[in-house]
Each structure stands twice: as C-alpha cells, then as structure tokens.
Amino acid sequence: MKLPVCGEEQVIMEAIRNNTVVVICGETGSGKTTQVPQFLYEAGWSHPDSDNPGLIAITQPRRVAAVSMAKRVGYELNLPESVVSHQIRYDVTTSEKTRIKFMTDGVLLRELSQDLLLTKYSVIIIDEAHERNLNTDILIGVVSRVLKLRAELSREDRAKIKPLRVVIMSATLRVSDFTENSTLFTKPPPVISVNARQYPVSIHFNKRTPEDHVAEAFKKVSKIHDRLPEGGILIFLTGQNEIQHLCKLLREKYPSLPPKAALEERKRIRQAAELELKRDAAIPGEESDSDDSDSDLGFDEEELVSTKDGKWEYIYKCEYGKFTYTISYAAPLHVLPLYSSLPTEAQLRVFQPPPEGTRLCVIATNVAETSVTIPGIRYVVDCGKAKERRYDIKTGVQSFEVDWTSKASAGQRAGRAGRTGPGHCYRLYSSAVFDHDFEQFSTPEISRMPIEGVVLNMKSMGIDNVVNFPFPTPPERQTLSKAEKLLGYLGAIDTDVKHITPVGQAMANLPVTPRFAKMLVIGNQQDCLPFVIAIVAALSTEIAKARRRLMRKKYFESQIKHAGLDRSSDILKLLNVVGAYEYAGATAEFCEENFLRSKAMEEIRKLRWQLTNLMAALFENVDVWVDPKMLPPTKRQIKFLKQVITAGFIDSVAIRKDVIENGGQGGTRFKNARGVAxxxxxxxxxxxxxxxxxxxxxxxxxxxVYNELFKGATKTCFKGVTAIDTKWLPEIGKEFCSFGRPLDHPIPKYSEQTKDKKTVYVVPSFGPKGWPLPPIQVEMHRKGTRWVISA
DNA sequence: AGGGTTTTTT
Structure with a gap:
C-alpha cells in the first residue's frame, strides 16, 4: 500500500526547491516523517557533489522516535546506520558517511551553540511541531534566524556557503503561529496538506457529563465489550490512581483467562466448520471470486459480530469460505495499564497481541496520545481531561491540576481508533461541554514552564535581548524577567546589561538546568565534585517510585537507612541512594527493595558519566572520574555540599515563621515539623x-532551601529540603542581604593598636521581605567618618 | 505518626 505522502512528492520537492521554509501538515499515518527525508535523499540532497551537500537533519521531540525512525528509513533505503544515523543524548551512530540524521531537538539546539550557522546541514526538518514542546519552539525560532544568516553569507560567496532549507512538519493544521508570525518568517511559508491513511472514526458524545469519569468509563467499557464486535479498547484517564482503580474493576468483572472448556469448544467448532467448508469447496464449479484483491488478507480470520445474553456470535473465515457460529462465554478482557513511570517491560506489553480469544483493553494517560501508538485499537473511551503541571511564575509554586483537554487533543485521542480500520470514539462528556469549555489548542509548553535554561542558552548564542527573539508564541514578559533575575542571582549574567558572564558561559555548556550547572561549576573543591555530579544527576531525574500504601512503614525505614548519619537534607539522602545503588551492583532488585525506579537509576548512571566527562573536558583544573564505589562524604564535605546546594537554590530559601516573628532569634521548640509554618x-x-x-x-x-514547592490538596509543601545555617546566607546570598546597625550587645571589640577596625554583631536581613536573621559577627573598618563592613 | 505526581529533553 502506498503512503498518502508519496502522491505529493512532486509538490513537496518543488516547494522545498522554491522556498526556504515549507510547512507540511499531515496526520499520523501520512508517512511524512519517513518519506520526506527519502524524497530529499533521492533527489540528490546531502550528496557531496550536489548543490546541497550538507546533511539532511530530522528532529524529533523524543529519543525513542529519533532512534526508531532512523532504523526505519535506513531499512527502507537499504542503507546502514552509518549513513542513515541517529543522535540522542547517550547514543550516536553518525559517521563521516552520514547523509540523513535523525536526532532529538535538544541535540540540535546543543549543536547550535557550537555552530550557529549549522554549516553541516543543508535541510532541517522539524517534526511534530504541533506538539509545541519547549525545545521545538525554540529550535524553530533559532533556525528562522540561521536561515537569514545563511542566505546573506551565501549571497556573498555561494561557492563556500549554501543556503539552508527548513521544513516544519505538523500533525494538525494549527500552524498560524509559524506561518503568520512575521517576526519569525517575513514571508509566510507555503503550507502543504497531506491526507492521512486514516480510517473514519465516529464520535459519540455523552448526553450528560458525569461527575465520576472513572465509573462512567467502567460502564462504557462494559457496554462496548458486551455488545460490540472485536477490536481493542483504549481508555484515556488522568493519572496512575485512576488507571489502577479501573484496571481492578475491569479485571474483576472480566477475568483475563477464558474457561478452558470454552476455548476447546471453540476450537472444535472451528475445525468442524473448516472441514465442512473444505468438502463444499471440493464440489466443482463453485469457484470463489479470485479477483477480490483484498481477500488474501481476509483468510483465517475471525470476527465478532454480535453478543446477546452472554452468547457471542463470530464469523469465522478460512481458506475455504466463511462460517458463522455462536459460543456462550464472554471473551475475556486483557486489561493493561499504561503510563510513563511504568517499567519498560510493562509498557511493552501493550504492543504484544492479546492472548487468543481475548480483547485488548489499555487504560492510559496522555502517553498514549503522543508518545506511544498502540496497534489494533478500534474503540477509544475519552474522559476528556488531563492532569497538567501548573507553575505560578511569581511564587514558584507548582501544582498538578486535572482539567479539560483541548479540542486538538481530543481529536488526537479519537484518531487513535482509526489506525487499523474504521473506529469509534466515546467521549464521556457532552457536546455542549466540548463546544464551550474546551480550548481550541493546548497551551504551548513555553507558556507553562520556567525558562531560565532557555534564556541562558540564548545568551550563550549571543542573543542578549531575549524579548526580541522570534518565539512562535512569546512567553510573558514577567516569565522572561524572572528567568533573567535568577540567572543574575546565579552569577550567570551581568545584572546591569544582562550579558552572559564567563561563569554563565561555562554553565551554558552543561546540559542541566542553570541551578544545577551553578552547583557543578562551584563544586570542584575539597574533592567534592564527584558528589556534586551525583547529586545533580539524581536531581535531574524523577527517582522515587510510586508506593503502595501497605509498604508505608517499610518505605520510611528505607528512607532513614538512606539518609545515613546526616539527616538534615533530602538531597544528601539522594546522594546516599545513588552510592548504595552502585555499591549493590546497580541491580533491579536493589531498586525494587528500595522503592526506586530502575529506569531512573539507569538514567542517573549515564548522566553521571556524561557530566563527569564534560566537566573534565571543560575545565582545565578538573580531575574527576566516575567511581562507582564512591565513599560517603566526610563531615567537612557534607558541610561544603550543603553550601553548594544553598548556592544553587539561593532564591528558594525559607525561614521558620516563629523565628522571623521573634526578630530572627530564639523561636519555639518543636519536636517535629508537623504544622510548623x-x-x-x-x-x-x-x-x-x-x-x-x-x-x-x-x-x-x-x-x-528547597528544590521544589508543591501545592497539594491541603497545603503547600517543600520537596527536596536541605537544612542550612543562616550564617552562610550573607556570604552565599550577598545580593539578598543587608545589615542593620551594629548591636550594643554583645559589646563591639576594637582592634588593639589602631582603633580603625572593630568586630561587632549585626542583624542581617535577608530576601525581598527583609527577614531578620540571627545576629552574626562582622568586621568593620573606618572609612572617613563612617564605619563600613569589611568584605 | 505522616501526603499523594503527566510528560519530555540537552
């Protein structure tokens, strides 16, 4: 079967030849991702002797997609992976022979800071632009500038520099943010629409919108399974808890294994039917219509046509014809959960065909909307909601909220039913809700996230005036200035002219968020860098595993064990966990026993290697290697590590309310932190x-200091706490500190000889609210008629 | 004793 995009090859190639930017819209199944690179390749692009000798690049938002697409295209072109290559964070197959390169958009962004002209490439294809991921959006912005640069340079010396082409691919028609954005592309690029090889999906709205969408989903799935012909069911819910709950309900109602006797009865009926049909077929003159070209696919197949009163009617097709029979047991449901934190093996189960005689039923979160495509789905049940991380830019408070998705998302979810045949989508909400309460599109990621990493990256590319950057959707002014302020506190940019500092430049070279980069940059003291690297690697990864209620006691025991001797930091506890994991041989069993996600632990391991190598390469004085059997830090080192952590989170300090209200001193004595504000x-x-x-x-x-601030159902809580000494703040957090007048008590001490120096106690005040801190001792010297604090 | 998280990536 020919892919729809192949019919448009001429149009697409002509558009790319005549325009620097082209937008291609085609839903999943149109074949654009695998075919467009091949069109270019076969037209001679990326050939060293051609007019466009640079590589063909295709960016993907996710690692798995980059790897699997490269494999697929290599297979279709019959070329080795040294020619059709991929590059993701920890895995590169490129060689000097590479002509087509699939990569994550993050990788290309990183390359941009090394080579702003992208000289290696002749075309950049940016895939899945409709998802509006942070990296994709930034990439589109940067590339629009690279285009102009390359065009100018090429006009000066065509022999040396060739112009660059850009292809933006989107699964939806929401492209006006790219095409009608004159700061991005002065001339609107042409849009080519490609049909998808997609079967029709009928949409069914609920009459009423129920309170409890899990209960409603249970009813709907029961109905589908009891009454409708075979075909997998995919249910969209909002989170792990809901998914596990519905799994339990459905497994109880439809046990996964059919009665053995029923299976055997079915086999007997089928064999008898086949024999009878064979006899009939042997009668001469009864030829089947052989020019029905699809019939070769239809043989030896069974279709569930109806169910009534527990009786199931099947049509059985074999080599000799069709046969209808009924059988009296409900086909079992093969119920599988699917969400991102599920171990890989459990995730892979949805790709395997369900056991014979059962119906596949996958209960999933958003993963099934974008990242994972499940085969054989004919029915989609959509609760219409999604859990989203919210971020309050002013306060830094995060929360998780369940809310309606967008019309575009609902469309994507429905589309999952039409991949293998005509399908149905059951929306567990009314069409009125859909019309009135659903946004047209989901909010782009850039409008929902802190962007200090993005801003630092831009500054390192020489873009100082970030407000003028051609964002497809510009972030709010406040978000940008918040990012710049944080970079200022971290010393990455100059606070006046907002230009990147040498420290900032070093930080920009590290593939972690600027806070963590800061910790790495200052962490090379007292042999602490390996610890800091392990800490940063662990903080960059979601480490904890979802726990069952029963395991609560054991969980807390393991937490205390991991904290070791020093119990004053959740982050140092992470360090111990990483050490213990490696010490135990990095096994899955260790993860299981200690409530860790083994996927995350493996990621930490790789990240430690990457950061270690990078640090050694970036800094001359760094002598560091990965030591799996890392010894725990000493007391002195622990103190230093906490100061490093404080520096990374200097804008995330919290002070006990009772102490502040008491002028920075004393305060109440508490036995534990319960209810302590x-x-x-x-x-x-x-x-x-x-x-x-x-x-x-x-x-x-x-x-x-805290890593994150989360608003739960009842109150706002810190996540990843480290106890700090207020005495460190005037030093580490200079920009947030000021000092009051010297105290009369304890009495100031003057230096013996000259009397122009004195040691006094002052009350420091910290932060935007000027919190009083416990008094500290400082040295002052006379400057003219005034006393000033010595540096 | 004690609360609760979707999803990506350099």
Missing part, C-alpha cells in the same frame, strides 16, 4: 515540610 521569599503563603521528607521527624531547622 515557614515563610517564603516570593509569596505571602506559608509552606510546610512534607511528611515524606527526612526532616519531618526532627526538630525543624530555622532555615532551609
């Missing part, structure tokens, strides 16, 4: 140490 730098709200923190069961510290 902390004040936040950027919010009037109070926050609490999470009961899951290692610090919860101890006397709560006066001051702490």
């Amino acid at each position: 902390y004040k936040l730098m950027w919010s009037e709200e109070e926050a609490f140490i999470h009961p899951g923190s290692i610090l919860y069961s101890q006397e709560p510290p006066i001051a702490l």
Whole structure:
C-alpha cells in the first residue's frame, strides 16, 4: 500500500526547491516523517557533489522516535546506520558517511551553540511541531534566524556557503503561529496538506457529563465489550490512581483467562466448520471470486459480530469460505495499564497481541496520545481531561491540576481508533461541554514552564535581548524577567546589561538546568565534585517510585537507612541512594527493595558519566572520574555540599515563621515539623515540610532551601529540603542581604593598636521581605567618618 | 505518626 505522502512528492520537492521554509501538515499515518527525508535523499540532497551537500537533519521531540525512525528509513533505503544515523543524548551512530540524521531537538539546539550557522546541514526538518514542546519552539525560532544568516553569507560567496532549507512538519493544521508570525518568517511559508491513511472514526458524545469519569468509563467499557464486535479498547484517564482503580474493576468483572472448556469448544467448532467448508469447496464449479484483491488478507480470520445474553456470535473465515457460529462465554478482557513511570517491560506489553480469544483493553494517560501508538485499537473511551503541571511564575509554586483537554487533543485521542480500520470514539462528556469549555489548542509548553535554561542558552548564542527573539508564541514578559533575575542571582549574567558572564558561559555548556550547572561549576573543591555530579544527576531525574500504601512503614525505614548519619537534607539522602545503588551492583532488585525506579537509576548512571566527562573536558583544573564505589562524604564535605546546594537554590530559601516573628532569634521548640509554618521569599503563603521528607521527624531547622514547592490538596509543601545555617546566607546570598546597625550587645571589640577596625554583631536581613536573621559577627573598618563592613 | 505526581529533553 502506498503512503498518502508519496502522491505529493512532486509538490513537496518543488516547494522545498522554491522556498526556504515549507510547512507540511499531515496526520499520523501520512508517512511524512519517513518519506520526506527519502524524497530529499533521492533527489540528490546531502550528496557531496550536489548543490546541497550538507546533511539532511530530522528532529524529533523524543529519543525513542529519533532512534526508531532512523532504523526505519535506513531499512527502507537499504542503507546502514552509518549513513542513515541517529543522535540522542547517550547514543550516536553518525559517521563521516552520514547523509540523513535523525536526532532529538535538544541535540540540535546543543549543536547550535557550537555552530550557529549549522554549516553541516543543508535541510532541517522539524517534526511534530504541533506538539509545541519547549525545545521545538525554540529550535524553530533559532533556525528562522540561521536561515537569514545563511542566505546573506551565501549571497556573498555561494561557492563556500549554501543556503539552508527548513521544513516544519505538523500533525494538525494549527500552524498560524509559524506561518503568520512575521517576526519569525517575513514571508509566510507555503503550507502543504497531506491526507492521512486514516480510517473514519465516529464520535459519540455523552448526553450528560458525569461527575465520576472513572465509573462512567467502567460502564462504557462494559457496554462496548458486551455488545460490540472485536477490536481493542483504549481508555484515556488522568493519572496512575485512576488507571489502577479501573484496571481492578475491569479485571474483576472480566477475568483475563477464558474457561478452558470454552476455548476447546471453540476450537472444535472451528475445525468442524473448516472441514465442512473444505468438502463444499471440493464440489466443482463453485469457484470463489479470485479477483477480490483484498481477500488474501481476509483468510483465517475471525470476527465478532454480535453478543446477546452472554452468547457471542463470530464469523469465522478460512481458506475455504466463511462460517458463522455462536459460543456462550464472554471473551475475556486483557486489561493493561499504561503510563510513563511504568517499567519498560510493562509498557511493552501493550504492543504484544492479546492472548487468543481475548480483547485488548489499555487504560492510559496522555502517553498514549503522543508518545506511544498502540496497534489494533478500534474503540477509544475519552474522559476528556488531563492532569497538567501548573507553575505560578511569581511564587514558584507548582501544582498538578486535572482539567479539560483541548479540542486538538481530543481529536488526537479519537484518531487513535482509526489506525487499523474504521473506529469509534466515546467521549464521556457532552457536546455542549466540548463546544464551550474546551480550548481550541493546548497551551504551548513555553507558556507553562520556567525558562531560565532557555534564556541562558540564548545568551550563550549571543542573543542578549531575549524579548526580541522570534518565539512562535512569546512567553510573558514577567516569565522572561524572572528567568533573567535568577540567572543574575546565579552569577550567570551581568545584572546591569544582562550579558552572559564567563561563569554563565561555562554553565551554558552543561546540559542541566542553570541551578544545577551553578552547583557543578562551584563544586570542584575539597574533592567534592564527584558528589556534586551525583547529586545533580539524581536531581535531574524523577527517582522515587510510586508506593503502595501497605509498604508505608517499610518505605520510611528505607528512607532513614538512606539518609545515613546526616539527616538534615533530602538531597544528601539522594546522594546516599545513588552510592548504595552502585555499591549493590546497580541491580533491579536493589531498586525494587528500595522503592526506586530502575529506569531512573539507569538514567542517573549515564548522566553521571556524561557530566563527569564534560566537566573534565571543560575545565582545565578538573580531575574527576566516575567511581562507582564512591565513599560517603566526610563531615567537612557534607558541610561544603550543603553550601553548594544553598548556592544553587539561593532564591528558594525559607525561614521558620516563629523565628522571623521573634526578630530572627530564639523561636519555639518543636519536636517535629508537623504544622510548623515557614515563610517564603516570593509569596505571602506559608509552606510546610512534607511528611515524606527526612526532616519531618526532627526538630525543624530555622532555615532551609528547597528544590521544589508543591501545592497539594491541603497545603503547600517543600520537596527536596536541605537544612542550612543562616550564617552562610550573607556570604552565599550577598545580593539578598543587608545589615542593620551594629548591636550594643554583645559589646563591639576594637582592634588593639589602631582603633580603625572593630568586630561587632549585626542583624542581617535577608530576601525581598527583609527577614531578620540571627545576629552574626562582622568586621568593620573606618572609612572617613563612617564605619563600613569589611568584605 | 505522616501526603499523594503527566510528560519530555540537552
């Protein structure tokens, strides 16, 4: 069967020849991702002697897609992976022979900071642009500038520099953010639409919108399974809990294994039918219509046509003809959960055909909307909602909220039913809700996330005035200035002219968020860098595993074990976990016993290697290697590590409310952190140490830094707490500190000889709210008629 | 004793 995109080859190639930018719209199944690179290749692009000798690049938002697409195209062109190659974070197959290169968009962004002209490439194909991921959006913005640069340079010396072409591919027609954005492309690029090889999907809305979409999904799936012909069911819910719950309900109602007797009865009926048909077929003159070209696919197949009162009617097709029979047991449901934190093996089960005589039923989150395509789905049940991470840019408070998806998302979900044949989508909400409460499109990621990493990356590419950057959807001014402020605190950019500093340039070379990059850059002291690397690697990864309620006690025991001797930091606890995991031989069993996601632990391992190699390559004085049997840090090192952590989170300090209200001193004595309120730098709200923190069961510290701030159902909690000493703040957090007048008590001490120096106690105040901190001793010297604090 | 998380990536 020919892919729809192949019919458009002429149109596409002509458009790419005549325009620097082309937009191609085609839903999943149109074949654009695999075919467009091949069109270019076969037209001679990327050939060293051609007019477009540079590589053909295709970017993908996800690693798996980059790898599998490269394999697929290599197979179709019958070329080795040294020619059709891929590059993702930890895996490269490129060679000097490479002509087509699939990669994640993050990889190309990183390459851009080394070579702003993308000289290696002749075409950049940006795939899945409709998803509006952060990296994809930034890439489109940067590439639009590269285009202009390359065009100018090529006009000066065509022999040396060839112009660049860009192809933006999208599964939906939401492309106006790219095409009608004159800061991005002065002349609107042509849009080519490609039909998808997609079967029709009938949409069925609920009359009423139920409160409980899990219960409603259960009813709907039961109905589908009891009454409708065979075909897999895919259910979209919002989170793990809902999924596990519905799994349980459905497995109870439709046990996964059919009665053995029923299976045997079925086999007997089929064999008898086949024999009878064979006899009939042997009668001469009864030829079957052989020019029905599809019939060769239809043989030896069975179709469930109806069910009634527990009786199932099947049509059985074999080599000799068709036969209808009924059997009296409900086909079991093969119920599988699917969400991203599920171990890989469990995820792969959805790709295997369900056991014979059962119906596949996958209950999934958003993963099944974009990242994973499940074969054999004919029915989609869509609750219409999605869980989203929200981020309050002013306060830094994150939360998870369940809300309606967009019309575009609902369309994507429905489309999953039409991949292998005509399908049905059951929406568990009314059409009125769909019309009135659903946004047309989901909010692009850039409008929902902190972007200090993006801003630092731009600065390192020489883009100082980020406001003028051609974002497909510009982030809010406030988001940008917040990012610049944080980069200022971290010392990555100059606070006046907002230009990148040497430290910032070093940070930009590290593939982690700027806070973590800062920790790495300052962490090379007292033999601590390997610890800092392990900490940063662990913080960059979602490490904890979802736990069952029953395991609660054991979980807390393991947490205490991991905290080791120092119980004042959740982040240092992470360090211990990483060490213990490696020490135990990095096994899956260790992860299982210790409530860790083995996928995450493997990622941490690879990240430690990458960061270690990078640090050694970037800094002359760094002598570091990965030591799996890393010894725990000493007391002195622990103190230093906490200071490093403080520096990375200097804008995320919290102080106990009672201490602030008491002028920075004393405060109440508490046995544990339960109900003990902390004040936040950027919010009037109070926050609490999470009961899951290692610090919860101890006397709560006066001051702490936190990795994240989460708004739960009842209150706002810190995640990843480290107790700090307020004495560090005037040093590490200079820009947030000021000092009051010297105190009369304890009495100032003057230097013996000259009397132009004195040692005094002052009350420092910290942060935008000027919190009073416990008094510290400082040295002052006389400057003219005034006393000033010595540096 | 104690709360609750979707999804990606350099």
